[in-house]
Amino acid sequence: MWKRLIDIQKSVVPDILSHMLKRLDILSAIEEEQPIGRRTLSKQLGMTERVLRREVEELAEMNLIKVDAKGIALSAGGREVLGEVQPFLTLIESRDDLALQLKNNYPLKDIFVVRGDAEENAFVKEELARLMAEELTEALSPGTVVSVAGGSTMALVSKFLRPKHDNLLFVPARGGLGEEPAYQSNDIVANLAEAAEGQHRILYAPDSISEASLESLKAEPMVREIIDLNRRSAFLIHGIGDALEMARRRKVDEETLRILTEGEAVGETFGFYFNADGELVHKVKTIGLQLGDLDKKESIFAVAGGESKKEAVKAYLKLAPENTILIIDEVIARHLLA
Amino acid sequence: MWKRLIDIQKSVVPDILSHMLKRLDILSAIEEEQPIGRRTLSKQLGMTERVLRREVEELAEMNLIKVDAKGIALSAGGREVLGEVQPFLTLIESRDDLALQLKNNYPLKDIFVVRGDAEENAFVKEELARLMAEELTEALSPGTVVSVAGGSTMALVSKFLRPKHDNLLFVPARGGLGEEPAYQSNDIVANLAEAAEGQHRILYAPDSISEASLESLKAEPMVREIIDLNRRSAFLIHGIGDALEMARRRKVDEETLRILTEGEAVGETFGFYFNADGELVHKVKTIGLQLGDLDKKESIFAVAGGESKKEAVKAYLKLAPENTILIIDEVIARHLLA
DNA sequence: CCCTGGTGGGACGTTAAATGTCTCACCTTG
DNA sequence: CAAGGTGAGACATTTAACGTCCCACCAGGG
Numbered sequence: 056m057w058k059r060l061i062d063i064q065k066s067v068v069p070d071i072l073s074h075m076l077k078r079l080d081i082l083s084a085i086e087e088e089q090p091i092g093r094r095t096l097s098k099q100l101g102m103t104e105r106v107l108r109r110e111v112e113e114l115a116e117m118n119l120i121k122v123d124a125k126g127i128a129l130s131a132g133g134r135e136v137l138g139e140v141q142p143f144l145t146l147i148e149s150r151d152d153l154a155l156q157l158k159n160n161y162p163l164k165d166i167f168v169v170r171g172d173a174e175e176n177a178f179v180k181e182e183l184a185r186l187m188a189e190e191l192t193e194a195l196s197p198g199t200v201v202s203v204a205g206g207s208t209m210a211l212v213s214k215f216l217r218p219k220h221d222n223l224l225f226v227p228a229r230g231g232l233g234e235e236p237a238y239q240s241n242d243i244v245a246n247l248a249e250a251a252e253g254q255h256r257i258l259y260a261p262d263s264i265s266e267a268s269l270e271s272l273k274a275e276p277m278v279r280e281i282i283d284l285n286r287r288s289a290f291l292i293h294g295i296g297d298a299l300e301m302a303r304r305r306k307v308d309e310e311t312l313r314i315l316t317e318g319e320a321v322g323e324t325f326g327f328y329f330n331a332d333g334e335l336v337h338k339v340k341t342i343g344l345q346l347g348d349l350d351k352k353e354s355i356f357a358v359a360g361g362e363s364k365k366e367a368v369k370a371y372l373k374l375a376p377e378n379t380i381l382i383i384d385e386v387i388a389r390h391l392l393a
Numbered sequence: 394m395w396k397r398l399i400d401i402q403k404s405v406v407p408d409i410l411s412h413m414l415k416r417l418d419i420l421s422a423i424e425e426e427q428p429i430g431r432r433t434l435s436k437q438l439g440m441t442e443r444v445l446r447r448e449v450e451e452l453a454e455m456n457l458i459k460v461d462a463k464g465i466a467l468s469a470g471g472r473e474v475l476g477e478v479q480p481f482l483t484l485i486e487s488r489d490d491l492a493l494q495l496k497n498n499y500p501l502k503d504i505f506v507v508r509g510d511a512e513e514n515a516f517v518k519e520e521l522a523r524l525m526a527e528e529l530t531e532a533l534s535p536g537t538v539v540s541v542a543g544g545s546t547m548a549l550v551s552k553f554l555r556p557k558h559d560n561l562l563f564v565p566a567r568g569g570l571g572e573e574p575a576y577q578s579n580d581i582v583a584n585l586a587e588a589a590e591g592q593h594r595i596l597y598a599p600d601s602i603s604e605a606s607l608e609s610l611k612a613e614p615m616v617r618e619i620i621d622l623n624r625r626s627a628f629l630i631h632g633i634g635d636a637l638e639m640a641r642r643r644k645v646d647e648e649t650l651r652i653l654t655e656g657e658a659v660g661e662t663f664g665f666y667f668n669a670d671g672e673l674v675h676k677v678k679t680i681g682l683q684l685g686d687l688d689k690k691e692s693i694f695a696v697a698g699g700e701s702k703k704e705a706v707k708a709y710l711k712l713a714p715e716n717t718i719l720i721i722d723e724v725i726a727r728h729l730l731a
Numbered sequence: 732c733c734c735t736g737g738t739g740g741g742a743c744g745t746t747a748a749a750t751g752t753c754t755c756a757c758c759t760t761g
Numbered sequence: 762c763a764a765g766g767t768g769a770g771a772c773a774t775t776t777a778a779c780g781t782c783c784c785a786c787c788a789g790g791g
Contacts, residue, residue, distance in 0.1 A: 060398070063478050064409070066455055066470065067416050071409040078405050092738050105779050108739095117404060124787060126738060132404065140401050430767050443750050446768095462758050462767060 057178075058185065061146050076148060081110055082119065082129065082137050090126030142178045145171040149186075153388040157381075160392070161372055164354060165190075165380045168388040173208075173360025179384050183360050184211035186382050191292060194354055197221045202228040202285050202344055203247060204293030204325035205240040208358050212292070213246035223253030226284045228291060228325045229343030230260030240325075256281055260342050269340060278342060285344040291352050295359040296323045297367045298336075311337060322367030324357070331366065333373025349376045360384035365391075396523065399484050410485050417482075419448055420457065420467065420475050428464030480516040483509040487524075491726040495719075498730070499710055502692060503528075503718045506726040511546075511698025517722050521698050522549035524720050529630060532692055535559045540566040540623050540682055541585060542631030542663035543578040546696050550630070551584035561591030564622045566629060566663045567681030568598030573642070578663075594619055598680050607678060616680060623682040629690050633697040634661045635705045636674075649675060660705030662695070669704065671711025687714045698722035703729075 097107040114120045119133035150168040171179040197220045225247045227240035248255035298320035318336030320328040326339035435445040452458045457471035488506040509517040535558045563585045565578035586593035636658035656674030658666040664677035
């Protein structure tokens with residue numbers, strides 16, 4: 056809903072939003088080294104003195120800055136605005152420039168970069184989920200099967216999904232991974248299906264079972280169906296997590312933890328742990344989608360945001376197939392470009 | 394929260410809103426009699442042809458309108474924008490012009506007019522509640538006692554109230570009026586107190602009891618306290634309702650209904666039913682604030698919105714004391730000026 | 732104590748944009 | 762087919778924006 060107002064403004068008065076961003080840039084430049092002079096500031100921002108001067112005059116008139124012999128400084132109002140506007144910036148402007156740079160370095164199907172830090176600002180995380188919902192809807196057609204992995208960001212996607220196609224089917228990509236219920240793919244597919252007015256399947260597979268009973272489970276018709284659906288599905292949507300963080304959340308046993316540590320695992324996605332070179336370090340013993348199935352998908356939507364996941368995403372890109380559509384926040388994008 | 398983005402925009406790029414509203418005006422003018430020519434339209438909107446022409450050219454460039462030999466017409470995108478923007482208009486622009494006109498006709502302390510129709514658009518009702526919360530906060534000081542009446546709009550006020558003063562005390566203006574629980578003042582004072590991090594009192598008085606037990610109830614210390622508090626309180630906040638609608642919601646008995654109908658009651662506020670001349674037709678037998686106490690208050694915040702309440706508000710203004718602060722929507726404002 | 736490098740504000744000619752006004756060819760509708 | 766309304770073009774004029782100076786001022790350091 057928030058996004059809607061901004062979209063309307065974008066379509067009715069597009070230039071003014073950019074004007075707003077320009078002024079906010081000026082304000083934050085002032086904030087950094089106040090008091091600062093007009094000329095020094097203009098050079099720093101790459102605009103001519105006269106043009107900046109006009110902006111400064113107007114900003115002063117609205118009491119966002121105060122300008123005296125010492126130079127230009129933020130007023131109380133200016134500080135307040137600058138502090139409060141941050142969450143909204145995410146919604147107003149995505150970092151398409153960063154996305155473009157990334158596309159030159161990584162041969163992926165598409166890349167989206169959301170402004171901000173998903174761990175600092177809840178809006179950013181929601182925007183990541185919103186974008187995934189939007190792009191997924193774009194790609195879907197009636198009757199499509201979508202494999203769905205778990206995770207905290209994935210759990211938000213259903214909030215932004217709308218029914219636009221008939222007979223969609225959401226299936227959990229893999230069995231239980233020890234995650235807490237709300238972030239389990241079983242829960243998430245149910246919510247997605249409700250939001251999209253589609254169908255879903257549940258995969259009843261306990262967290263950790265013996266090799267033997269795993270095999271017998273695979274023979275069950277209901278389980279078979281899900282394995283088949285995952286093999287056939289046109290899309291996969293999933294998040295990317297930090298390896299040790301995920302291991303902690305899933306309360307893995309000592310032995311596994313040792314494997315992860317010794318294997319220098321940095322990232323995890325739907326049960327697969329990998330190191331900085333994108334090599335598999337460990338996989339959770341459960342049923343469902345395998346890494347080898349990824350190439351056959353039409354698109355794979357991968358989402359991640361926040362400082363703590365930057366190494367994970369960098370490593371993930373070493374194993375990501377070319378049909379991947381990557382949705383990340385600014386923090387991660389910068390790290391990938393560094 | 395919605396309001397916050399708009400407030401920021403107002404302070405950073407004040408023109409954005411006026412320009413946006415101007416273009417929306419143009420769009421809705423087009424919608425009314427499309428296809429329409431530039432010159433005809435310019436006369437209708439009171440702007441010169443050239444100025445309108447510029448706007449039209451830009452609107453066409455963004456595909457909000459399509460312009461051909463037949464004239465100017467809305468495009469699909471234009472219709473969509475116009476349909477979706479309506480809820481936001483309420484937040485962007487209050488009808489201060491109408492408020493000003495009203496102030497000339499009614500000798501009240503202050504009047505606020507929110508754009509739109511509270512019965513058509515939920516945002517309008519929320520904005521009414523938000524305004525009341527804002528204006529009340531403005532007026533409060535530490536330790537203030539506030540009398541609170543019930544109602545559906547009043548129930549929303551707590552959503553927008555923030556703790557800004559210490560030791561506030563919210564008391565129910567009158568006893569139970571037969572309203573459903575969520576709209577009872579007992580419930581509302583509790584929510585308000587929680588939102589403002591203040592105290593509240595509950596008034597345990599059954600809906601309809603005999604005259605005798607009412608008298609004995611008044612002697613109870615806890616009840617006494619509330620009667621005293623209501624007499625002493627600096628502020629009263631309440632809604633205004635349509636008489637028969639309120640009677641229906643409260644499931645009053647046949648006898649009362651007869652009194653209301655024969656007395657031609659049109660409005661109701663905290664248990665008092667009045668006719669079009671502002672004369673008392675009936676009052677609910679319960680404990681608490683009396684009409685005579687109103688003059689002593691510092692301010693009385695009265696809120697109402699929606700077509701069905703317009704007669705009630707008009708009548709209410711005949712009995713409203715001069716320390717009333719009226720918060721209404723556009724529909725009611727227009728009716729008061731008609 | 733004065734000099735230097737920064738500050739804001741004033742000024743002004745130049746350039747670009749916005750505006751008011753009129754004309755023309757065209758289409759539609761009665 | 763004629764009349765009235767349509768968009769588009771044109772152009773002189775006004776208005777705003779701009780680039781580029783200069784000036785008085787002030788603070789800090791030699």
